[in-house]
Amino acid sequence: PDLSPDFTIDTTDTDYTVFQITLPTDEAIGATRIIDAIATAHNTSRATAFTELLHGTTGEVKVTLNCYRNLDTGDMHLENHKLTGIAPDTWMRRVTDLTVPSHSTHHGRLATEAQKALIAGIDGTCRAPGCDNPAATADADHIHRYDNNPHTGTREMQSLCRRCHILKTLGLTDYTRLTDGTTIVSSIDDNHTVTTVPTGPLAHANLTFDRCLAHKTRTRKEHQKLRDTWNYITRCAFQNVGASAIIVEEAPIPF
Ligand SMILES: [Zn+2]
Known part of the structure; x- marks a missing residue:
């Protein structure tokens, strides 16, 4: 709980710069999977993948978390x-x-x-x-x-x-x-x-099918509720700062 995300940049050496990035474990897992997927797709190192990602030149790389x-x-x-x-x-x-x-x-x-x-x-x-x-x-x-x-x-x-x-x-x-x-x-x-x-x-x-079927409807309902709440909060936030409300398309949740 005490951890704060951090990003330090060390330019002591004139030939290279050292970034030290501190993230909570879950965000770090996501970041690692994304960087590794780019590195694999482009057959390159993590460091190169990271810079390509920042420049938006990675092309389409798909990551499933x-x-x-x-x-x-x-x-x-x-x-x-x-x-x-x-x-x-x-x-x-x-x-x-x-x-x-x-x-x-x-x-x-x-x-x-x-x-x-x-x-x-x-x-x-x-x-x-x-x-x-x-x-x-x-x-x-x-x-x-x-x-x-x-x-x-x-x-x-x-x-x-x-x-x-x-x-x-x-x-x-x-x-x-x-x-x-x-x-x-x-x-x-x-x-x-x-x-x-x-x-x-x-x-x-x-993981047997009968029980799963009963859960399916419940999962869908709960997720939709969370998403609706979040969209409502986002809309209010935009209205409060004077921007026009963004319309969020309500696509059905795919199963
Ligand atoms: Zn093993």
Whole structure:
């Protein structure tokens, strides 16, 4: 709570300048994902991506950030980070699409964005033992070889960061996922067996379809109410400073 965002500029050296930027963790996660997406799309460094972003010369780069909100407790996470203070309101205002997560199957090789969000939301981090790379940037891995099981689904998928995914693909690690989400990982080298459990905000969520359907209407209603309130506040603020009120198009929330 005591943290204040800060931006210091150190020009001691004549050849380069050092920026030191301090942001709350949730804003830093958003900023990192955006800068990394630009760096990946342009095959460049984070520093170059940052300057391109400031100049508006990045072209179209798409970034998906996933928030998870528990309707019973009101708890909200950005990826694996729990939001506190005013952060839940800030992120709710940024929401563009809503979905009620439930396990599902897919017929193509790749999972959809919503399915990836579900898998990352359950796992929290890469599921390899001792690896805490975020699930949000990890691959959605088919636990069993895709070729043997073309009609696979989210129950048979897990988050593995690129490095751990490569070790699995090379056959150096073997994964078995139990129905409760627990994973048994064995290392081919030394025959060690380790168990890992999901730690994401959806790790203990009820993800069966019946319950989700009941929640769907409620989610939609609550979100619309928050958005209406925010639009009203914005309109009043504009009127107070003498500007003409902006008309906010009320598009239906897509599911
Ligand atoms: Zn990993």
